[in-house]
Amino acid sequence: MxxxxxxxxxxxxxxxxxxxxxxxxxxxxxxxxxxxxxxxxxxxxxxxxxxxxxxxxxxxxxxxxxxxxxxxxxxxxxxxxxxxxxxxxxxxxxxxxxxxxxxxxxLIVQPAGGxxxxxxxxxxxxFNVVGTSWFQGDSTPLPAGAGKGIAIGFIGQQGYIFGFDYGTFTPKNLLLQNPGGNVGINTVSPTGGKLHVEASGGTAVYGNSSNGVGVSGNSSSNWGVNGYSDSSYGVGGRSNSQIGVYGQSYAAFSAGVYGLSAYIGTQGIVNGSDSGRQAIRGDNGGSATGYAGLFYGNTWTVGTLYKNGGAFRIDHPLDPANKYLNHSFVESPDMKNIYDGVAILDAAGAAVVELPDWFEALNKDFRYQLTAIGAPAPGLYIAQEVKDNHFGIAGGAPGMKVSWQVTGIRHDPYADQYRIPVEQDKPADARGTYIFPEGYGKSHDLRLPILRQSPSPAPNP
Structure with missing residues (x-):
């Protein structure tokens, strides 16, 4: 040698x-x-x-x-x-x-073990390293305050790994499995997706941002965010100052938030104390066209339905392809029910009108109206007011047809407890504002606080 x-x-x-x-x-x-x-x-x-x-x-x-x-x-x-x-x-x-x-x-180190x-x-x-490890992506000496690399270390009670450029003193992206398979945290079988996180308790994935988006999901052909639970909420949203869950769609004839269930598709619940609190709100921006809400099927409201106006709308019977036919509701300051019909008087010029067996259980304070058909009947009158769910007519000609109408005020338990006040003072925060300010020559900005358009959240990032 x-x-x-x-x-x-x-x-x-x-x-x-x-x-x-x-x-x-x-x-x-x-x-x-x-x-x-x-x-x-x-x-x-x-x-x-x-x-x-x-x-x-x-x-x-x-x-x-x-x-x-x-x-x-x-x-x-x-x-x-x-x-x-x-x-x-x-x-x-x-x-x-x-x-x-x-x-x-x-270069081989410890080929025999150890x-x-x-x-x-x-x-x-x-390979056991004690202290922060720095894996540089270039040859710039780290002590000179330059170079890009990955740091792995431990501080306090926390371990960390990050990418950094000391040349510009800026953090850099850290890529895992790019390209490659899935990444698993707390699991040896990451089959759920590119990032599979398992947790036996607490939160598996937590996102937080001081002024941006905490968690963002995006897909070009499927769900951007998917939540699933066997025993609780699939997706939960919470905010201390804005909207808990926000959905936005730019597609025509689509929905920002869509709910599907075997029982309740979408549910809203409020637990505040504000007089204007709302469980669900639909806002069409005050436009005369379009709708703030559209319901296919029966609709049930438990409580009082307040509205500025009411009507039914159908296809016009004479031109159904090109026109609508609208009719307004009949309004009353009372919870009033209207009943009517036609009676044929007997040989004595009288008749007894039978009413449903629940009539008096539902109604009180009856009002009557009679109209003779075919001939004058100046002597026509109510011979007996409603009693035992019927009333009597008399004073007409034998065989005469008489149109009758009876109204009653609801007095069932719900109506008695939630009687609609005819006149009512506005609450303090609504005074000086209007349901329809334009009708009184006032600015649109003076609408009731509850009727003002909701603030639009920031657009989807």
Missing amino acids: SYKLQLHQSIVALCALFILGSGLAAAQAQPTAPTATDCSLSIPGTYDPTCDVDHDGDIDIFDVQLTASHWGETGTWTGGGDGWLLTGNAGTDPTINYIGTTDGQP NVGIGTNAPQAP
């Missing part, structure tokens, strides 16, 4: 020991100290193994030089020259003192 090759291999091995520190076991034993023999006298003399420092089988000038560089007068290894101490070295040059190969070949430690003398894993 030539001396130059032997020298190069020794230096590389010792450099590796210096860089890895005590975490990498020495692969080459420390040379044996020469005796007091003056090795320079052995040239050319008999072979003395203690003077063969480069272990090439002979004693030459290289052995003398190495001996002078590596050993002190007392026979202790000094680490001078190209040598390296296993207990640490000073005055190193990182441009030439490094671990690696110069021919692009692989742990490698950095920042620790007791590594507990094949």
Whole structure:
């Protein structure tokens, strides 16, 4: 073996020991100290193994030089020259003192096993780093305050990993599995999606932003956000100052929020104390066209239905393809029911009109109207008011047809408890405002607070 090759291999091995520190076991034993023999006298003399420092089988000038560089007068290894101490070295040059190969070949550490430690003398894993680890994406020295890379470390009670550019002091994106398979957190089988998070309790995924979107989902052909639960809410939204759940759609004939259920499709509940609180609100911006709400099927309101006006609308019977026919409701200050019919008087010019058996249970304060049909009947009158669910007519001609009408005021338990007040003072926060300010020559801005258009949330990011 030539001396130059032997020298190069020794230096590389010792450099590796210096860089890895005590975490990498020495692969080459420390040379044996020469005796007091003056090795320079052995040239050319008999072979003395203690003077063969480069272990090439002979004693030459290289052995003398190495001996002078590596050993002190007392026979202790000094680490001078190209040598390296296993207990640490000073005055190193990182441009030439490094671990690696110069021919692009692989560098193998601990091929026979054992742990490698950095920042620790007791590594507990094949590669054990104590302290923050920095993996740079370029060769810029980190202490100079430049370079891009990934930091892995631990601070306080929290571990962290992040990408950063110290050249511009800005955070950078951190990509996982790009491209690649799924990423799992707290699971060994991440089959639920690109990011699969499992939690046995508490919140699996939490998003928070001080001035942006906490969690955003997007899909070009499917649901942007999907929530599922076996025993609670599939999706929950909450806000302390804005809308808890916000849905927006730019598609024609579509919906911003859509609810589908075997029982209740969409439900709104309020638990505040404001007099204008609303469980569900539909807002058409006050436009005369379009609708704030549209219901297919029967609609049931438990409570009082307040409205500015009311009507039915059907296809016009004479031109159903091109026109509507609208009729207004009949209004009353009372909870009034109207009943009517036609009676035929008997031979005595009288008749008894039978009413439903629930009539008096529902109604009170009856009012009557009679109209003779076919001839005048100035003597026509109510012979008996409603009693036992019937009333009597008399004073007409035998066989005469009489149109009758009876009205009654509801007095069932609900009506008695929730009687509609005919006149009512506006609450303090509504005084000075109007349901229809334009009708009184006032600005639209003076509408009742409850009728003002809801503030539009920020558009979808």
